[in-house]
Amino acid sequence: MVKIILASKSKVRKQILDDNNIFTEVQNSNLDEDIVKESLIKEKASPELISKNLAELKANKVSQKNQGFLVLGADSVIDLEGELISKPINRKQALEILKKLNGKKHNLISSVCISQNGAMIWNYTDKATLTMKQFSLDELKSYLSKITDEALYAYNVYQIEGEGRKLFLNIEGDEDTVMGLPIKKIKQYLSNYE
Secondary structure (H helix, E strand, O other): OOOOEOOOOHHHHHHHHHHHOEEEEEOOOOOHHHHHHHHHHHHOOHHHHHHHHHHHHHHHHHHOOOOEEEEEEEEEEEEEOOOOOOOOOOOHHHHHHHHHHHHOOOEEEEEEEEOOOOOEEEEEEEEEEEEOOOOOOHHHHHHHOOOOOHHHOOOOOOOOOOOOHHHHHEEEEEEHHHOOHHHHHHHHHHHHOO
């Protein structure tokens, strides 16, 4: 299998690649995602387009410094009835996000991009639909109290491979997409390099 560079500090994405025998080196893109998101929101970009753009920008940025290598960038966003929900920056914000999602259906969009020599050569976006159960405020607070800061800030409020599974009534779509990396499609593409 070809070696790729992962333009992300996500431990879950790295683990998924490792579990699938894809040898990766990690280099964080250090992209200021908030500035990019604000600019795209002003242009009325859809959550899907924002996710795609962020994945591509991360991959291209790291790819420019690593000529010849394949670089994988990824991004996931929550789309609640057209509203983009970003990762929380503190526990108070995390609670507000959970209150918004409470009892509702939302889409989790994950985009991946592979770049080489500073330009995108492949990309893929997938969507999963999650229906959250209805919880009381105390139940939401109790859920948040059980989650570490690292899990909270890295997984868009819920960690589907951990405590977060209990929040949902239904998950439609690929669980790899929910975890932020549609690995089957990535493996399919990388098989061209074997």
